[in-house]
Structure formats: C-alpha cells, structure tokens
Amino acid sequence: MTLPSWTDEKYGTMKRAALWLVSVVGEGNVFTKEDIKDAFPGVSQADRRVRDLRDYGWRIDTHREDLSLGQHEQRFVAQGTPVWEPGRATKSGTAITQTQRRDVLAKDGHLCRSCGIAPGEVYAGTFETAQLDIARRMVKQPGGGAKVELLAECNRCRVGGRGHSIDLEEFMSAVARLGSLQQSMLAGWVAQDKREFGAVERLWAEYRTLPEESRAKVQEFLAPRNS
Incomplete structure (x- = not known):
C-alpha cells in the first residue's frame, strides 16, 4: 500500500510527522530537533507532535534510553500504529502526568x-x-x-x-x-x-562485570584458596 505524502497538510502535524519518520528518517536512524524544524518550517511545537507518537506505540529513543545518542539526538526505533489511517489513531498507553x-x-x-x-x-x-x-x-x-x-x-x-x-x-x-x-x-x-551488601557480595558483583581475560586472572588467584 502506498503511503500518503508527509507533506500533505490535510493530515495534521502529528500524522505528517509519523509519515516523515517512516518515509524520510527510516527505522533505526537518528534525527534531531533541527531536522524536525527543517522538515516543518513555521509549524509550532512540531517536536512535541513527534513525542506524542509514543502514546500510539511508536518507539522513539532519546539519550535517556540509548546512551550512544547525543543530548539533542533521537532515534526512530520502531513504527507503532499507522495514525494516518482513518480510525487508527488510538492510543496504546496513557502519558504519565x-x-x-x-x-x-x-x-x-x-x-x-x-x-x-x-x-x-x-x-x-x-x-x-x-x-x-x-x-x-x-x-x-x-x-x-x-x-x-x-x-x-x-x-x-x-x-x-x-x-x-x-x-x-x-x-x-x-x-x-x-x-x-x-x-x-x-x-x-x-x-x-x-x-547493606557485604564486601564479598560487592566483589562478586564487580567480578561479574570483568572481561573474560580478567575473570581468568581472578580465578587463577583464587584457585589455591579453594583447593
């Protein structure tokens, strides 16, 4: 099925933003607030309309969810409800007040x-x-x-x-x-x-984070004490 054009203003900003993410950004790719402003010049709060898509099952990560992202970057991870389709703009969750x-x-x-x-x-x-x-x-x-x-x-x-x-x-x-x-x-x-965690428990937790080579050295160090 052919997608409507994201530039068609009859769909409203949120629906156009959804179409822009799918058609221009693409799943897995990064965009910024500046990209949104460039795509929707003169449109007030276009970035908020992008955020609104999360209430419809769209996954859009920021640096809070994806530590590889910069402060002003977002990643379009997965499409949710195709809100541009008639009768489909039903929220999958409720925003936290x-x-x-x-x-x-x-x-x-x-x-x-x-x-x-x-x-x-x-x-x-x-x-x-x-x-x-x-x-x-x-x-x-x-x-x-x-x-x-x-x-x-x-x-x-x-x-x-x-x-x-x-x-x-x-x-x-x-x-x-x-x-x-x-x-x-x-x-x-x-x-x-x-x-309160004891010293042994804290050391165990830290050991679990070590790379394999370092774990092997710890195992070698402890081996005589466990024989």
Whole structure:
C-alpha cells in the first residue's frame, strides 16, 4: 500500500510527522530537533507532535534510553500504529502526568528501584551522573491478568530493563519456599526498603562485570584458596 505524502497538510502535524519518520528518517536512524524544524518550517511545537507518537506505540529513543545518542539526538526505533489511517489513531498507553511522576518518585524514595542510585549521583568508575525517570513495568497479577505499574529508574537501568516483566504470584511462591530465617531476613529488608551488601557480595558483583581475560586472572588467584 502506498503511503500518503508527509507533506500533505490535510493530515495534521502529528500524522505528517509519523509519515516523515517512516518515509524520510527510516527505522533505526537518528534525527534531531533541527531536522524536525527543517522538515516543518513555521509549524509550532512540531517536536512535541513527534513525542506524542509514543502514546500510539511508536518507539522513539532519546539519550535517556540509548546512551550512544547525543543530548539533542533521537532515534526512530520502531513504527507503532499507522495514525494516518482513518480510525487508527488510538492510543496504546496513557502519558504519565507530572502529578503521577512526583508521586512515583516520592513513593520510591527518589532512588532508582533497580540499582539504588540517586539523581545526580555519579556512576562508579565514570563521570556520568544519574538521572531518574518513570518506567513502566508489566506485572502479572496473582490469580491471572496483568497490569502496567510505574516505578522510578535511572537512565542506565531503563535501557537494560525495557521489556522486563515480573510474575507476582511466582515471586510470592518463591518467598513462601524460603525457610523461616530467610523469610525473616527478607521481611526486615522489605520493612526498611534497604539492604547493606557485604564486601564479598560487592566483589562478586564487580567480578561479574570483568572481561573474560580478567575473570581468568581472578580465578587463577583464587584457585589455591579453594583447593
């Protein structure tokens, strides 16, 4: 089926922007706000209309989701609903409001729920500071069904966690299989919403990030101590 022309003004800015992404930018390619301005000269808030496409299942990444992108770059990753077709402009999700954002950040202690880093804190071994945003997580509910729940995640964890879901009933079953001492320990961590990791655990986590050659050297160093 032949696509309508993205220059046809009868479609409105958002639909034209969708057609421009498909026809001109192409999936997997990078564009900037300046590219949008050049494509839609004199059109107010054309970049916002591009962002609106995310509510229709379009995946458009910024530097928050793709660390290889510059501050002003975006990547057209995948097309969503063909909004230019009659009756197809149905949103696949609801935009997160500022009130929801504030509530989620407050409930999550203004910390990334995946790694625990705070906004503005520097990632270990880098000069990069963390930014917090709101992520959606698909949660399978006990008794069936699933719903999207919101949580705070940093820019790094959002990239790695995209598409992640959790089965809450399976999680509860795993907790039930723990011994009473382990359940009591877990309950304490849950109550405090905090856990201090010991030196051995921190070293294990860091070991897991090492390249194969370095892991081999650590294994060689520890071998006599494990014999």
